[in-house]
Amino acid sequence: MLTEDRLFKRIRGDKDHVGSAGYTCNKALRLDHYQNAADRLTSPLRRKENGEFEEISWDTAIAEIAGRLTEVRDKYSGESILFYGGGGQGNHLGGAYSASLLRGLGAWHRSNALAQEKTGEFWVDAQLYNGHTAPDFEHAEVSVFVGKNPWQSHGFPRARVVLKEIERDPARSLVVIDPVRTETADLADFHLQVKPGTDAWCLTALLAGIVQEGLVDQAFLAEHTTGSAAVLEQLAHVKIADYALRCGVDEELIISAARRIGTASSVSILEDLGVQQAPQSTLVSYLDKLLWALTGNFAKQGTVNLHSWLVPVAKHDTRRDLRTPVTGSAMFANLVPCNVIPDEILTDHPKRFRAMIIESANPVHSLADSPRMREALDALDFVVVIDVAMTETAKHADYVLPAASQFEKWEATFFNLEFPRNTFHLRPPVVDPLPGTLSEPEIYARLIRALGLVTAEDLAPLHEAESQQAFAQAMMGALSSKLAPLAPFVLYETLGPKLPNGARSAAVLWLAAHKCAMTYPEAVKRAGHADGEALFEAILNSPSGITLTLDDYADTWRYVGTEDGRIHLAIPSLLDEMRTLDSAQVWTSDEFPFVLSAGERRSFTANTIMRDPTWRRRDTRGALRISPQDAEALGLQDEGTALVTTKRGSVAAAVEINDRMQPGHVALPNGLGLSYQSELTGTAPNELTDSNWRDPIAGTPWHKHVPAKIERLTA
Known part of the structure; x- marks a missing residue:
């Protein structure tokens, strides 16, 4: 750079x-x-009684915020404080320190983008094998993408390069299940272009084809799984022709794809938001994992494998049945479902949330039902936002704290989800922090100091340690004391100032490295690190990143987290839901006949990280994509405008006639409708979504399947 x-x-x-x-x-x-966007913040802001913001000093902001958080905690308990965010766009180092602040306040309720995307899949993972799998598309004979367009969303290393390699190799095949003819589907050997919202029927038909064609890996099931008989019995009676008709895919194409998957030497599968934010999302996650499980595509090259972690960010603990305080909604992966957040605030329930700390996130724009989310924030006793810009969410805060950008501080991502070579990169700052801004670790540290949670006497043994061994011993002592919940802060205060090149924020990685080395000793050693200290040193001194762990295929079985070390294939509640597929289910109506995908990934969308609209070279207005057939029926033309109406509201949108869309299906891009220098560009999709429109199991939103009405405004 x-x-x-x-x-x-x-x-x-x-x-x-x-x-x-x-x-x-x-x-x-x-x-x-x-x-260098024009809306970067450079001073802490405090809301005045008239609703406007005034600049204040950092000392004033920290003192007043610490005081307000203490008031909420003392009056209602720390459990009334909800933390949202903690690492926007894969920048997680700052969020790692938020845990110290929350634990110090007695708070533990958290939520973030994963809770509106991946928690259903996490729950299924936990039921099956209590771990998280990584696909190996680099070596797979057959690659399957379910509701995912990696040409645009990437999601695995070198995505476009690997896709082109698959396309050019006649011995390999690509299977895409998607209602849209995406750029990835253009490369596919099998594009199962389902009707929107019918992925469950298509996947069940595929599985039934594998079972009824005798393509199941019975030896694998017998040796490594339990509960397969119930699954196979149910799939043996599926009427494939009926399910093919229901999902709109030719029966022969489904059978051909099933045969290709069932006879391949290796298969890798990946799902994404196209199905994770659509009807029956948790069931679909189960079905796509059955595809590789029934065919034995596990624990070998080119298949899916369980992997090691530096910091687990995507695991659900089956031993804990956590529920939200008001609605009793299940908290998969310990996260409050995003769609229930307003329900946990807009009530007179004594345990409702009273305050929110929001870091590097914009829930007013990115969560369902923006009007209701705004109402919920305004109903809280206290809101503090930590961000680089005056976001739609920050406008509803009591205090806004300006963060240094991801290029002005040490940063890293904990999305280390690869197999067999798992990598990690601690990124140094590129430029100095913008004057007036602070890194998130420093913001949390100042708040913890202001709260008086740790004394100089508490930290003295760590400050006095003169060697690595002495520090490690002192830190182990701290972890068995009252300081344990504040471990990230303790490291920031003691080890942090001693780290080279101002890498104080990297101190929390010392503990992560040691835990990783203790949890995966052989994988860490294979990657060239003798122990946790050596791993930490490698992280600090590798400007282009390191190989964190090097897993072995045998490790996959050791990483299975079930008590018997087997994959538990039968999930009774999901097998029951699979049986309901025999009954017709339709979510559109005469009033709202279209399926709106509210938030499509395109070449020039970036969630809300890119607020300056001039970065987009194409699709500058964020158009509503509609099929030629529907456009003709409605009298719509390219460059015209349409009114999009759902149960929650109406918005005007530019029109793009696009033959990638099938009739009855329309899409708006994600990340538009942001206010930038007092101007709006494009449509904010969550002005149209409904927080009650969600998966009944995981609570994840059905953003990709919103019933809508489309009307012409201008031709």
Whole structure:
């Protein structure tokens, strides 16, 4: 990255990077629009009685926020404080320190974007094998994508390069299940272009084809699974022709795809938001995992494998049945479902949430039902937002704290989800922090100091340690004391100042590295690290990242977290839901006949990280994509406008006639409708979504399947 006067003049991928090898997406190449956007914040802000904001000093902000949080805790308990966010766009280092603040306040309720995307899949993972799998598309003979368009969303290393390699190799095949003819579907050997919302029927038909064609790996099931008989019995009686008709895919195409999957030497599968935010999302997660399980595509090259972690970010603990305080909603992976957050606030229930700390996130824009989310924030006793810009959410805060950007501080992502070579990159700052801003770790540290949660006497043994061994011993002592819940802060205060090049925020990685080495000793050693201390040193001293762990295929079985070490295939509640597929289910109506995908990933969408609209070179208005057939029936033309109406509201949108869409299906992009320099560009999709429109198991929203009405405004 070449910088000049804080501007990013040229951005290139790092060819020496251990994970990407220089691969970049177009968002990365245009990050100057994020770094130097006109709405960067440079001073703490406090809301006045008239609703306007005034600048205040950091000392004043920290003292007053600590006081307000203490008031909420003392009056209602720490459990009335909800934390949302903690690491936008894969920048997680700051969020790692939020745990110290929350635990110090007696707070533990958290939520983030994962809770409206992945928690159903996490729950299924926990029931099956109590772990998390990584696909291996680099070596797979057959690659299957369910509701995912990696050409745009990426989601695995070197996505476009690997997709092109698969397309060029006649011995390999690509299967795509998606209602849209995506860029990935263009490369596919089998595009099962389902009707919107019918993925469960298509996947069940595929599985039934594998069972009824005798393609099940019976030896694998006998040796490594339990509960297979119930699953196979149910699939043996599925009427494939009926399910094919229901999902709109030719029966022969489904059978052909089933045969290709069932006879391949290796199969890898990945799902994404196209099904994780659609009807029956938790069931669909179960069905797509049955595809690899019934065919034995596990624990070998080119298949799915359980992997090691530096910090587990996506695991559900089956031993704990956590519920939200008001609605009693299940908290998979310990996360409050995003769609129930307003229900947990807009009530007179004595245990309702009273305050929110929101970091590096914009729930007013990114969560369902923006009007209701705004109402919920305004009903809280106290809201503090930590962010780089005055977001739609920040406008509803009592205090807004300006954070340094991800390029002005040490940063890292904990999405280390690969197999067999799992990588990690601690990124140094590219430019100095914008004057007036602080990193999130420093913000949390100042709040903890103001709360008086730790004394100098508490930290003295760690400050006095003169060697690595002495520090490690002192830290182990701290972890068995009252300081344990505040471990990230303790490391920031004691080890942090001793780290080179101002890498104080990296102190929390010391504990992560040691835990990783204790949990996966052989995998860490295979990657070239003798122990946790060596791993931590490698992290600090590797500007292009490191191989964190090197897993072995035998490790996959050791990582299975069930008590008997087997995959538990039968999930009774989901087998019951599968039986309901015999009955017709339709979510549209005469009033709302279209299926709206509210938040489609496109070349120039970036959630809400890129607020400056000039970064988009195409689709600058964020158009409503509609099929030629529907456009003709409604009298719509390219460059015209349409009124999109749902149960929750109406918005005007530019029109793009696109033959990738099938009749009855329309889409709006994600990340538009942001206010930038007092102007709005495009449509904010969550002005149209409903927080009650969600999966009954995981609570994840059905953003990709919103019943809608489309009317012409201008031709």
